[in-house]
Amino acid sequence: MQSIVSDSYSVHFESNAFEALNSHLSSHNYSTIFILVDENTHELCLPQFMSEIAGDYNFEIIEIESGEANKTIETCVGVWEALSELGADRKSLLINLGGGVLTDLGGFVASTFKRGIKFINVPTTLLSMVDASVGGKTGVDLGPLKNQIGVINQPEMVLIVSDFLESLNERQITSGFAEMLKHGLIRNADYWESLKQVSSLYELRDHILPSVALKNDIVLQDPTEQNIRKELNYGHTLGHAIESYFLENENKETLLHGEAIAIGMITEGYLSYKLTGLPLSQLEDIKSTFLKYYEKVSFTAKDIDAILELLKYDKKNSHGNINFVLLKGIGETQIDVTISPELFQEAFAYYME
Structure with missing residues (x-):
């Protein structure tokens, strides 16, 4: 399936997605690769995602709680602290594996940690595939007010794999x-x-x-x-x-x-x-x-x-x-x-x- 070229990155689909990811990882010397998940994508999507990785890399998994109620600065602080404790530096990569809440938050975390590290979005919900996958909007809510804090910053790539939709309910x-x-x-x-x-x-x-x-x-x-x-x-x-x-x-x-x-x-x-x-x-x-x-x-x-x-x-x-x-x-x-x-x-x- 043909990829879609955006401003500074591409959106890759289905089998092409993992081919693009493996090519990218092999050509970039990332110090550590962090994967941000929630409890759902940790169980339902991460095993399939990891099975498609070709090569031996230093991965660290960071888990947050799912849901719009957790799209907050407080959650960001927890991820920033985890990155710091696990030795993330400016040559690290953050892969955001989840729905729109997680990719929005993960993109914001990456864009602000040490003034910016690289990130890749892997949307796992239909909403995040057709909405959050393009445009570079990152951010979190301020109390109940949606997306009040954030920046526009582009990922290295976006990977859309429709098999992840099978983890969703109707x-x-x-x-x-x-x-x-x-x-x-x-x-x-x-x-x-x-x-x-x-x-x-x-x-x-x-x-x-x-x-x-x-x-x-x-x-x-x-x-x-x-x-x-x-x-x-x-x-x-x-x-x-x-x-x-x-x-x-x-x-x-x-x-x-x-x-x-x-x-x-x-x-x-x-x-x-x-x-x-x-x-x-x-x-x-x-x-x-x-x-x-x-x-x-x-x-x-x-x-x-x-x-x-x-x-x-x-x-x-x-x-x-x-x-x-x-x-x-x-x-x-x-x-x-x-x-x-x-x-x-x-x-x-x-x-x-």
């Missing part, structure tokens, strides 16, 4: 599918239509490369998110606020990223219908498609008020404005749209009706 697969659907909504109506026909994990595997290629095309044009890269945030302004609210509220069941973003794409679809010309028929298509895959969530008036209060922390805000990415139509966006507060209530009402 809910995690569906969470990642939301980001793929988003790629169709913002850039390619035909891709959106093709994804709507997907009925199994094995069909989804064929769509991973097109999703990565679509995101890579956007990132190459705008690496630091000054302009069109903002398109990738469709559904994420309200979606991240919803995700943060459910994460910090002990009376709510935590939503996976894709589950929250699905709600964000429906509600921001409604805003698009009201403000940027999204046809009603396409809005209804968006809503019915997401509700086919994602169970509807109930919101009280108190929930909505608390979620809207979190919007002021969104990373895209500037000069006191909350900036949204909206749709002109399926496959076409408009960035930096400001919203009247009363429309937020309407958007949630539309979602729940």
Whole structure:
């Protein structure tokens, strides 16, 4: 399978991934190779990963706890301390084997340890393969506020091996599918239509490369998110606020990223219908498609008020404005749209009706 070339690295797929990794390791004299895992990838993915390594290297394994709740500076401190205690130096390599939480955090740890060591990302969830695999965003949450601390820094390479998806449950697969659907909504109506026909994990595997290629095309044009890269945030302004609210509220069941973003794409679809010309028929298509895959969530008036209060922390805000990415139509966006507060209530009402 053909690799995708990004700005300063490549994304390698399936058998090519391990060929690229082994070639890289043999041609670089790393002092120590650290592999960052969580308890799940340690058990379910690390043995397969290690079995593909050709050559004799000095490996050290560092394990963190899984889950968005552990995407914190405190976890970073633990990894930094482990690296230091295990003798990591500036010629060390960190391989991040896990989902988006782990690759985001691991990339940030590597980018800041001794002012930066090299790292490789090996995403093991569908979400991390189609979202975190490209773009160089690293970082952690600040309390319940998502991705407030971080840097943009590129890995040496990204390795996507779809066999790792077999370690996931259906809910995690569906969470990642939301980001793929988003790629169709913002850039390619035909891709959106093709994804709507997907009925199994094995069909989804064929769509991973097109999703990565679509995101890579956007990132190459705008690496630091000054302009069109903002398109990738469709559904994420309200979606991240919803995700943060459910994460910090002990009376709510935590939503996976894709589950929250699905709600964000429906509600921001409604805003698009009201403000940027999204046809009603396409809005209804968006809503019915997401509700086919994602169970509807109930919101009280108190929930909505608390979620809207979190919007002021969104990373895209500037000069006191909350900036949204909206749709002109399926496959076409408009960035930096400001919203009247009363429309937020309407958007949630539309979602729940």
